Amino acid sequence: RKEVEQDPGPFNVPEGATVAFNCTYSNSASQSFFWYRQDCRKEPKLLMSVYSSGNEDGRFTAQLNRASQYISLLIRDSKLSDSATYLCVVLTGGFKTIFGAGTRLFVKA
Amino acid sequence: DTEVTQTPKHLVMGMTNKKSLKCEQHMGHRAMYWYKQKAKKPPELMFVYSYEKLSINESVPSRFSPECPNSSLLNLHLHALQPEDSALYLCASSQGASPEAFFGQGTRLTVV
Numbered sequence A: 001r002k003e004v005e006q007d008p009g010p011f012n013v014p015e016g017a018t019v020a021f022n023c024t025y026s027n028s029a030s031q032s033f034f035w036y037r038q039d040c041r042k043e044p045k046l047l048m049s050v051y052s053s054g055n056e057d058g059r060f061t062a063q064l065n066r067a068s069q070y071i072s073l074l075i076r077d078s079k080l081s082d083s084a085t086y087l088c089v090v091l092t093g094g095f096k097t098i099f100g101a102g103t104r105l106f107v108k109a
Numbered sequence B: 001d002t003e004v005t006q007t008p009k010h011l012v013m014g015m016t017n018k019k020s021l022k023c024e025q026h027m028g029h030r031a032m033y034w035y036k037q038k039a040k041k042p043p044e045l046m047f048v049y050s051y052e053k054l055s056i057n058e059s060v061p062s063r064f065s066p067e068c069p070n071s072s073l074l075n076l077h078l079h080a081l082q083p084e085d086s087a088l089y090l091c092a093s094s095q096g097a098s099p100e101a102f103f104g105q106g107t108r109l110t111v112v
Helices: none
Strands: A004-006 A011-014 A019-025 A032-038 A045-050 A055-057 A060-065 A070-075 A084-092 A096-099 A103-108 B004-007 B010-013 B018-025 B031-037 B044-050 B053-057 B064-070 B073-079 B087-095 B098-103 B107-111
Touching (some): A019 A084, A019 A103, A032 A060, A045 A060, A045 B098, A070 A084, B031 B073, B053 B064
Parallel strands (some): A011 A103, B010 B107
Antiparallel strands (some): A084 A103, B031 B087
């Protein structure tokens, strides 16, 4: 079992749609959780951290469920510019960061 | 614009060459990272420096040699690489107490 697993995608959605991504992690001692976004041939960029209480940033909402060891990302009112690969990242033991394989999102007009 | 600067942006090297990748940040971050990313794959952690000391080495072959001369600089020395080492090499940094990492634009390495 991979340490961090994500929905394989790709997700193809129309503009304005709501889309949700899930990610599961295997190490119950994992400390911190993030969603990154990566555009084609670009570096990953931090989208948001994920907290147990859930957090929202505009159209983006992230949730963490420690009991079930999964995190989620919800994107509302999708824009063309949201098309990218979304990477789930888990921090375990100090600075050890593990990336999920990523989920590709295509938003179409 | 990224505040982590990597040079060069592109590098082509032969299997007998020695080259170095450079990374610089001026955000006062005390942790710096090297990642390797192959096409259509996620970044894979290679090394982490914390307070200028090597904290993590993910069993990387010795042909990759990291160096952290000071808190703002991180180098990756390359020697006798193989064609399968061709990839995007990403540098990142983070505050020690806040693990959100910021990435440089990467060096696209081709080994011929």
